[in-house]
Amino acid sequence: MKTEETEICIVGSGAGAGPIAYSLSEAGFKVAVLEKGPWFTEKDFYKDEIAVSRRSTFTPKLSEEKHVLEQENNDGTWEAESTEDSGWDFWNGNCVGGSSNFMTGFFHRLKPFDFRLRSEFGEIKNANVADWPIAYEDMEPYYALVEKLVGVSGRVVQHPFLEPRSTKDFPYPPTLEHPIAKKIDENCKELGLFPIPAPRAVLPYAAMNRGGCSYSGFCGSYGCATGAKGSSRAALLNAAIRTGKCEVKPNSMVAKLISDKKGNVVAAQFYNEQNELRQIRAKIFVVACQAIETSRLLLLSTGEKHPAGLGNNQGQLGKNLLFSAGGAGGGDFLYEKLSDKEVADLKIKGPFINRALQDWYVIKDKNFGDKAKGGLVEFDFQHPNLINRADKLKWEDGKLLWGNALKKKLKAYFTGARHLRYEVFCDWSPNDNCFVSLDSNIKDKWGLPAAKVRLGSHPYDLKVGEYIAEKVENVFAKMGASNISSSITPEPPSNLMAGGCRFGRDPKTSVLDPDCRVHNVANLFVTDGSFMPTGGSVPYTFTIYANSFRVADKIRKQLGKEPLSVS
Amino acid sequence: MKRRAFIHQSAFALYALSNFQGIKFLSSFSSDLSTLEETNLEQVLELFLPADAEFPGAIGLGAMNYFRWVLLDVDTPEKEKKRIQKGLQRLEISSLKENSKSFYLLTKKEKEDFFENFLKEEKNESWASLVLSYLFEASFSDPVYSGNKDEAAWKYVQYQAGFPRPPKRNWQKR
Numbered sequence: 001m002k003t004e005e006t007e008i009c010i011v012g013s014g015a016g017a018g019p020i021a022y023s024l025s026e027a028g029f030k031v032a033v034l035e036k037g038p039w040f041t042e043k044d045f046y047k048d049e050i051a052v053s054r055r056s057t058f059t060p061k062l063s064e065e066k067h068v069l070e071q072e073n074n075d076g077t078w079e080a081e082s083t084e085d086s087g088w089d090f091w092n093g094n095c096v097g098g099s100s101n102f103m104t105g106f107f108h109r110l111k112p113f114d115f116r117l118r119s120e121f122g123e124i125k126n127a128n129v130a131d132w133p134i135a136y137e138d139m140e141p142y143y144a145l146v147e148k149l150v151g152v153s154g155r156v157v158q159h160p161f162l163e164p165r166s167t168k169d170f171p172y173p174p175t176l177e178h179p180i181a182k183k184i185d186e187n188c189k190e191l192g193l194f195p196i197p198a199p200r201a202v203l204p205y206a207a208m209n210r211g212g213c214s215y216s217g218f219c220g221s222y223g224c225a226t227g228a229k230g231s232s233r234a235a236l237l238n239a240a241i242r243t244g245k246c247e248v249k250p251n252s253m254v255a256k257l258i259s260d261k262k263g264n265v266v267a268a269q270f271y272n273e274q275n276e277l278r279q280i281r282a283k284i285f286v287v288a289c290q291a292i293e294t295s296r297l298l299l300l301s302t303g304e305k306h307p308a309g310l311g312n313n314q315g316q317l318g319k320n321l322l323f324s325a326g327g328a329g330g331g332d333f334l335y336e337k338l339s340d341k342e343v344a345d346l347k348i349k350g351p352f353i354n355r356a357l358q359d360w361y362v363i364k365d366k367n368f369g370d371k372a373k374g375g376l377v378e379f380d381f382q383h384p385n386l387i388n389r390a391d392k393l394k395w396e397d398g399k400l401l402w403g404n405a406l407k408k409k410l411k412a413y414f415t416g417a418r419h420l421r422y423e424v425f426c427d428w429s430p431n432d433n434c435f436v437s438l439d440s441n442i443k444d445k446w447g448l449p450a451a452k453v454r455l456g457s458h459p460y461d462l463k464v465g466e467y468i469a470e471k472v473e474n475v476f477a478k479m480g481a482s483n484i485s486s487s488i489t490p491e492p493p494s495n496l497m498a499g500g501c502r503f504g505r506d507p508k509t510s511v512l513d514p515d516c517r518v519h520n521v522a523n524l525f526v527t528d529g530s531f532m533p534t535g536g537s538v539p540y541t542f543t544i545y546a547n548s549f550r551v552a553d554k555i556r557k558q559l560g561k562e563p564l565s566v567s
Numbered sequence: 568m569k570r571r572a573f574i575h576q577s578a579f580a581l582y583a584l585s586n587f588q589g590i591k592f593l594s595s596f597s598s599d600l601s602t603l604e605e606t607n608l609e610q611v612l613e614l615f616l617p618a619d620a621e622f623p624g625a626i627g628l629g630a631m632n633y634f635r636w637v638l639l640d641v642d643t644p645e646k647e648k649k650r651i652q653k654g655l656q657r658l659e660i661s662s663l664k665e666n667s668k669s670f671y672l673l674t675k676k677e678k679e680d681f682f683e684n685f686l687k688e689e690k691n692e693s694w695a696s697l698v699l700s701y702l703f704e705a706s707f708s709d710p711v712y713s714g715n716k717d718e719a720a721w722k723y724v725q726y727q728a729g730f731p732r733p734p735k736r737n738w739q740k741r
Binding site for chain 2: 045063216222
């Protein structure tokens with residue numbers, strides 16, 4: 001087998017990988033990044049709904065690479081179905097930069113108490129809530145580093161849930177804001193709430209060899225054509241490549257990590273673009289291919305010292321998988337009820353709303369006992385994707401609409417109102433029915449067992465989501481919205497995943513040590529969201545970036561280098 | 568760096584860079600549908616989104632060009648291609664049974680009445696839903712995909728396209 005040599009081998013190229021590549025190549029180490037998917041750049045990212053949302057352009061075909069999803073029946077049994085059959089796609093961007101290319105870019109920090117959820121809020125029955133082995137203070141310098149290097153725009157304002165900060169403000173001012181932000185502010189304040197400017201990983205102007213935002217209005221799900229969005233590719237990998245020490249190898253599917261008699265990893269075996277099996281040897285290996293696939297790769301990587309997979313000697317690997325609980329809702333602002341000026345304002349496309357509510361990040365309500373962990377609310381307009389929205393309008397009262405009735409509905413929906421949405425992000429309580437294993441029958445196109453994912457949620461999370469949704473509906477009513485509705489479901493959002501390799505001090509209950517090194521494997525680290533014992537109530541990407549920079553410093557120390565210093 | 572090599576082999580190259588081989592190319596190739604099936608499909612599409620003073624209708628939008636491509640495209644699931652074709656076959660057989668003539672020969676009123684009844688069967692309604700999903704793609708996608716002629720469907724719903732738009736590329740120059 002043809003074998004290559006490097007010093008740092010990273011599997012995956014998304015948010016967990018970029019900081020390692022950036023920091024270790026800056027330190028002078030030879031870095032290889034193995035990415036399963038192709039390498040797209042800004043020139044390839046068109047606003048093209050067919051390519052982005054209707055076909056598997058940035059993700060594998062489900063006929064070639066599938067997951068097996070287990071859902072609970074009413075009688076308590078679990079039923080498995082291949083995603084090829086269900087069409088429920090759990091891939092989120094298999095290309096250089098990973099799913100960070102396609103994120104919306106809400107960048108909220110976790111709160112100090114998110115690091116000690118169990119101590120702060122107590123146990124939840126039938127949930128495996130655990131404190132993190134590190135504190136907010138350990139992560140804070142890296143949040144600040146990410147804000148600078150990835151480029152976070154926003155405005156810090158004082159509010160009851162503001163996290164302690166080592167910097168006064170974000171390094172970039174907010175992106176342009178839509179007029180409705182003012183309306184949200186006014187109405188929320190009248191309700192006694194604290195609307196806050198939502199920080200985003202989007203550059204408002206050109207900086208760091210990247211363009212500024214062009215305000216096309218298609219952030220979520222779409223790759224950024226200017227480089228303004230802080231994807232791992234645009235913000236970190238390109239910089240790592242410029243050091244001359246980092247090589248990104250697209251179309252390289254890692255099949256197995258090979259370990260030696262001591263249990264340390266010595267090589268990664270991967271299929272290249274020509275489907276030839278190759279091997280790369282390194283001093284340090286870092287796995288960051290998103291929670292499900294990271295657990296899958298480690299489960300596949302059996303060895304003499306790791307008969308059940310790397311990091312699985314205590315049977316913890318793949319356990320306590322997390323998604324984001326909560327849901328979404330919204331309301332219509334009907335043009336017929338508004339003045340010409342208000343309609344003209346509402347029709348503006350491009351600028352961001354950039355508003356969030358953290359008023360229910362902690363719930364103080366007798367129905368939740370003394371206090372309970374709540375969540376974050378983000379406001380956004382409905383995504384401009386036209387085909388997907390039209391397709392949802394074709395049914396009415398269980399009957400298919402067609403002809404003039406359909407046209408009339410389309411016309412009214414698209415030209416008679418603007419739909420404002422909200423999203424609730426809550427903790428997904430880790431539990432024994434949410435985990436990754438290997439399917440014994442279904443294989444991918446390389447003949448490797450597919451990941452089997454049990455998708456058990458906790459009823460407590462639904463209760464929290466519904467509580468917050470009810471509060472947000474009051475905000476929409478105050479704003480004068482019509483057709484207000486909410487959908488809080490136990491179904492996991494496939495784009496917000498973490499856990500499976502939780503970190504902790506005790507090898508019996510965790511996969512990684514506090515430095516995100518696999519217990520008893522000196523040279524193997526995991527730096528995507530897999531490390532999280534609990535996920536917090538914000539989108540994960542910001543914390544994944546920050547933690548990855550933290551782990552990069554641990555690796556630098558292990559290799560005799562000073563921590564990354566950015567002037 | 569083999570960027571050119573991979574980009575031409577990727578699905579993205581198919582979708583975004585090639586202009587879907589252009590309208591001329593599409594109209595010069597046929598799908599696996601028979602001429603009768605194609606003709607009936609076109610009439611179904613027009614029933615779904617009929618023309619009026621404000622809207623050119625499915626035929627006017629060039630939706631059939633898009634369907635010819637979808638029915639040839641390797642990324643369209645084979646089972647969906649077959650479902651579309653089998654539904655058209657059921658449509659024709661039902662029309663012959665009920666009206667003693669092909670679907671496309673029915674008057675507009677006859678088509679509407681027949682179709683209303685045809686959709687009462689769950690299998691047929693499910694088929695129509697699938698066809699409608701592709702019709703929305705034909706109508707509301709960027710015109711480089713060969714439907715949505717003159718952006719007429721976008722204008723109808725006052726849609727503002729994002730930018731950059733997928734590139735136009737002349738098929739003959741490729």
